Amino acid sequence: MSDTPGVELYRSASGGFELAVHADAETVWLSADQLVDLFGRDKSTISRHLRNVFVEGELDRDGVVADFATTAADGKTYSVAHYNLDVIISVGYRVKSVEGVRFRRWATQVLRSYLLEGVVLDARRLEQLGSIVQVLSRSSDELVAGVAEVVDRYLPSLRTLRDYDNGKIDASAGTTPTWQLTYEEARSVIDQVAAEFPADTLFGGERGGALRGVIATIYQGFGGVELYPTVQSKAANLLYLVIKDHPLTDGNKRSAAALFVHFLERNGVLAPPGGVPRISNNALAAMTLMVAMSDPKEKELMIALVVSMLADDGV
Numbered sequence: 377m378s379d380t381p382g383v384e385l386y387r388s389a390s391g392g393f394e395l396a397v398h399a400d401a402e403t404v405w406l407s408a409d410q411l412v413d414l415f416g417r418d419k420s421t422i423s424r425h426l427r428n429v430f431v432e433g434e435l436d437r438d439g440v441v442a443d444f445a446t447t448a449a450d451g452k453t454y455s456v457a458h459y460n461l462d463v464i465i466s467v468g469y470r471v472k473s474v475e476g477v478r479f480r481r482w483a484t485q486v487l488r489s490y491l492l493e494g495v496v497l498d499a500r501r502l503e504q505l506g507s508i509v510q511v512l513s514r515s516s517d518e519l520v521a522g523v524a525e526v527v528d529r530y531l532p533s534l535r536t537l538r539d540y541d542n543g544k545i546d547a548s549a550g551t552t553p554t555w556q557l558t559y560e561e562a563r564s565v566i567d568q569v570a571a572e573f574p575a576d577t578l579f580g581g582e583r584g585g586a587l588r589g590v591i592a593t594i595y596q597g598f599g600g601v602e603l604y605p606t607v608q609s610k611a612a613n614l615l616y617l618v619i620k621d622h623p624l625t626d627g628n629k630r631s632a633a634a635l636f637v638h639f640l641e642r643n644g645v646l647a648p649p650g651g652v653p654r655i656s657n658n659a660l661a662a663m664t665l666m667v668a669m670s671d672p673k674e675k676e677l678m679i680a681l682v683v684s685m686l687a688d689d690g691v
Contacts, residue, residue: 388414389478405442405458414464415471425470426459435462550606550683555642556595557614559588562635569634570627578626586623593617607643611636612682616675619667633664645686654686 387394395410406414411422430437440463446456459467566587570580594610594617596603604610618624618632637653637660640646647653655663663682670678 388475403460403462404464405444405460406464407444407446407456407458411459411464411467414475415468416475417471421471422467425467426463428470429463429466434466550608550686551643551645552605553607553610553643557591557635557639557642559591561638562587562591565634565638566624566627566631569630573627573630576626579624580627580631581625583623583625586621587618590614590617590621590623606683607640607645608683608686609679611639611643611645611686612679614639615664615682616667616679619664620672620675629664629668632667633660636660640686659685 395406395413408419408422408426411417411426412419415422429435440460442458442460443455444458445453447453566580570576573579591614594604594613604613615632615636618635619629622628624631637646640654645654663685667678667682
């Protein structure tokens with residue numbers, strides 16, 4: 377992090393260069409010269425891609441280009457055009473470079489910070505996030521596209537990403553279960569997944585009684601009232617606990633995803649009658665990795681977001 381307010385340092389993978397990135401509460405900004413350094417392309421190539429972003433109507437120049445005072449090598453200060461994160465990502469997808477791939481991953485982390493840390497504070501920033509989602513959704517990288525799909529599904533209902541803190545994400549709404557997961561059936565699902573990875577000899581091995589404990593947890597209650605009364609809340613907690621509690625010696629994330637889908641399917645919630653699954657494979661993969669990357673203090677938020685994605689209204 378830079379000592380200069382409003383400026384963050386981006387370091388290349390090789391450590392060969394650093395970029396002083398203008399940053400504010402809404403986005404980050406790079407000049408055309410910085411894009412040249414970042415993506416390892418000449419100025420004419422970057423200029424052509426920048427021009428095409430606007431000529432093709434992918435982005436509107438208003439709001440995504442800003443002038444910043446920059447001190448040149450001659451010691452004089454000039455006003456230089458800078459481009460925001462929407463433009464940076466768009467150019468990144470138009471060029472093919474090792475650093476470009478790394479930057480796209482960095483951009484995904486920025487997107488995750490929008491999602492988990494509440495950087496989006498008002499309608500304008502929410503609209504910016506929507507633009508980023510549109511760009512990411514075009515990626516051929518299934519994980520990046522999956523993250524975009526996850527966030528895109530939340531945008532209509534999460535008018536700001538403070539809704540959870542304000543109690544506006546209802547993690548209790550949902551469908552009453554009609555089927556109960558047993559340890560034996562969970563074990564059968566895990567064994568089926570393990571059979572797909574014969575080289576992973578430790579896949580599905582159990583750590584004591586941890587798996588039984590996870591299943592017991594999603595059915596626990598007090599005074600005859602279940603703590604997680606709906607299919608959605610049970611499924612979300614099942615996904616989270618198998619990933620984060622590591623009840624297996626190997627294959628926790630893959631097993632968690634399989635159990636999650638199986639639980640939803642057996643309870644008739646995976647897809648509406650004759651419809652497509654509420655969560656695609658890409659979105660499930662992204663959601664699984666986001667849970668794995670999340671901080672323990674973000675548990676309730678992650679569970680609430682999974683429940684939100686399973687809502688009957690398609691959000």
